[in-house]
Amino acid sequence: MKKIKKQDIAKLLSQWQKDFTVFVPSKESGTAEMAVWDGKDAGFLDWYRNTVVPPKANFLQNMEKLFGFRKEGGSFKLETPPPETRKQLIFGIRPCDARAIAIIDMVFKDAYEDKYYLSRRQNSLLIGMGCVKPYDSCFCTSLGLGPAEAADVDIMLTDTGDEYLIEEITAKGKELLAKTSGAETASQTDENKAVAVKQAAYNKVTRKIDTKQIKQRLPDAFENKEFWEGVSAKCVSCGICTFLCPTCYCFDINDEMLKGDGARYRNWDSCSFPVYTKMPAENPREEKWKRVRQKVNHKYDFYPRLFNVIACTGCGRCIRQCPVNWDITQTLSGLPAGAPVTEKK
Amino acid sequence: MTSKIEQKLRSVARELLEQGKVGTIVGYEAGSLKFTNTPLITKDKEAADRLVINPFIINNLSVFLKDIGGKVGVVAKGCDIRSIVSLIQDKQLARENVVIIGVPCAGIIDLDKIEKLMGKDRDELDDIVRENDKVIVTVQRSKKEYPAKDVLIDSCLACDQPKIKEYDILLDEEATVVCDDEASRSLIKKLEAMPPAQRWEFWKSQFERCIRCYACRQVCPACYCKRCFVEETEPAWISPLPKWQDNLIFQVTRMMHVAGRCTDCGACERACPVGIPLHSLSKKMAEIVQELFEYQAGTDKDALPLMAAYESKEAEDLIR
Structure with missing residues (x-):
């Protein structure tokens, strides 16, 4: 050395x-x-x-x-x-x-x-x-x-x-x-x-989360609308936490053309924005609680299922930079214990 | 330690919920970081005991009102109340559906300014206390004292609403505000003195780092459009790409669109993660609105909104 x-x-x-x-x-x-x-x-x-x-x-x-x-x-x-x-x-x-x-x-x-x-x-x-x-x-x-x-x-x-x-x-x-x-x-x-x-x-580093417990509870909480509505109430749906997240990689594709000359670009996009999932017929994540749920699940459930690793490294930017101090560690620690909640039809 | 004003707030909020006078309370509770609060939006009367009031209640909570159904009790500072009044003028909110719990505010402490003065980040500081026209910062038992006007938020320095007019419940007597309009507009003054080319360069450099997170728009109570012009695709008014030109057009258009409704509460500047000095735009705009129309946003709930009214004596050279 x-x-x-x-x-x-x-x-x-x-x-x-x-x-x-x-x-x-x-x-x-x-x-x-x-x-x-x-x-x-x-x-x-x-x-x-x-x-x-x-x-x-x-x-x-x-x-x-x-x-x-x-x-x-x-x-x-x-x-x-x-x-x-x-x-x-x-x-x-x-x-x-x-x-x-x-x-x-x-x-x-x-x-x-x-x-x-x-x-x-x-x-x-x-x-x-x-x-x-x-x-x-x-x-x-x-x-x-x-x-x-x-x-x-x-x-x-x-x-x-x-x-x-x-x-x-x-x-x-x-x-x-x-x-x-x-x-x-x-x-x-x-x-x-x-x-x-x-x-x-x-x-x-004193802030802690329990990833074992999260792994157990997060899928069960997926249909728990009340929980997600509660934790998302103060979110203002800006793009700070996702844009500044070192593991958020979503992007949008845009073409620009002027007088026959153009280029295709990609730029950061965010699942916090309602337009992110907007399609001609419907928007599956029009409601804020569904977008917040998506962000948390992508990092702590979907990504681990795909790549066997949590897509979060605890850098804390989403907590530090959030204009309303929405704190992912509080949401994760507050996941309800118990049986899975099924969606009421 | 719970202050007197917090005790009063908690009992007021609990009572409003218990008596069914409101379905929801919107206020502040302690955040998860030092000197940080977070919005508390609750229907639970027990949660009322978590409500706080301190010199760090930075959020303009009126931004949440339009999405909450039924009657809402909201904790509001003078500037926030102006936003609420403006929303009432714009018919986005019915006066009878909101119970305004007025907080006399002596100005919000700007943690960015304190960090700069101290050369330390907020989580390295032990205590920050406001005492009349002074703010005392403690780090490892050593105290540093600053004049309040050096560490208050720029928008607060231009506050002219220390006396709350529109409210249902007032938590305390009027607060002593340390106003310093000169300090509040120090950047505006610099910009005004610049030749246009230099001013253009200044804003170019500011908007080059905009990441288009739209936090400025999302925290703005006046930005209530169901669909923002930036999301229109046919025609696409601006590019979704974060080029400085488009970033600048976005912000300038947004500012123009909230002219007469923007109260210069400063929420946009505080939310900006890359530190674009948006207060210098919003304050300048409020000054122009005052000069041209003798109008101040959100001060009279019965007045016609600025852009919905026309008087023949109005200046005709407003486009210049």
Whole structure:
């Protein structure tokens, strides 16, 4: 294992900038998100706990052009963009967000392989950074990970005070580190320090859910209209919790054309919006309680059935950013016990 | 600790439910995060004991009224009451179906401002207390004192409804509001001083980060359209893609559409997850409405809505 002084992080980033577009936590745009490093310093280390916009945006962009088309005679000529070759390095991704990307990988490389998403994935390196100050809204430790989880990144950094301990996790990470200068070899004392930091961080995550109980109760509650109406009453049906969720991957497809020239785009969509399921004849989720039920079930029931993993990593953004403090952990903890409720006809 | 005003609120709410004067109570209860409250919408009289009043009741609860059937008792600050009055003027709500429980409000504390001043996030702070024209923040036993006008929400600084006019039950005497219109419009002043090209650049940079979550619209009591123009597809007035131009058109159109109904309660700005300064649009718009029509949204339930009335003396140069 290696280590690096905090003041030398910028030197590290400068080296990597030669081969990668380096993304770091930034507030430059007015909100915290992963943005291209300005090449100056690592000032973000002073404030960074997590970004508002999750790093999923680096893979599933909030808006992306899929292809262009041009009207030629009676038909259209397609202009497919060349595959994404830009190499990106995401520095400082939190364990919850890295796990979230691993979770949505399953969708994008399922029966249909999404080349747009996957090419970005293949051309990316994730440099993880363990949390030392989890938010009061974080609940990652209930979801099979923790603030120091390193399984989903290429290189993992642990904040030991004035330095970061550097762990190479994947072959890609090892390769990058081999050609990086400035990192020293870590001593046993450094490693011990990191172990203590990780344990302390783990203990700071106090918000808990019981996934076993949820697995049992959620399907039984599906037809429980009274329960879902109750928990959804204060939801305002905005898209914050889904757009900012690192595992929400729903998108819409839109064509734009002007004077015979056009393009097909995809953009984030949200099951919180009534129009999401609007069809000519009917809307199966016109009512708010059905949309809230969908969101919770997709994450905690449908996704596990399909991919054997809960589509939530406990990052807490949906709780922190919600304008009415709708808290998914309260809904999940409040699931009624007992026999399944069947829909009254 | 339950304050006097909370005790009164709880007994009032319980009584309203018990006596069947309302079917539902809409108020605030303690949220799941520090310094955070959450709307409480309940038919259960026992739940009345969970109602709270504190300087962090940020939500404009009037947004929920149109979806709740029957008679509703609603906890409302002065600005929220203006929204309710506006809804009554627009015939979205019948006065007899709402029992307004008025809360004299001394201004809501802006946690974003406190975070900036303290250099710490809200969950790292131990206590925030309002004492008249001061706000005291405690972190690890050390106290920091700020003038209230530095840490109140911008909309609150421009509050002119400290004395609640329209109510059924008033929980307390008038509250002392720390008004500072200059501070409330500090960004507007900067924007007004900019040449148009620079102002355009400013708004371009703001709307570039809009993710089109529509939280601003969803928390807005005046945004009650069953179908918003952004969801129209034939014709598609704007693109559903979050391009800055379309994001800007969405917000400008929304603001124009709520002109004369928007009370500048600031809910849209508080909801925005990417921090777009929407108060500078809503307040400026309210100022223009006042200047052109001598009209203030939601102050007279018997007045015709601004856009439903015309007087020959009205300014004709409103499009400029």
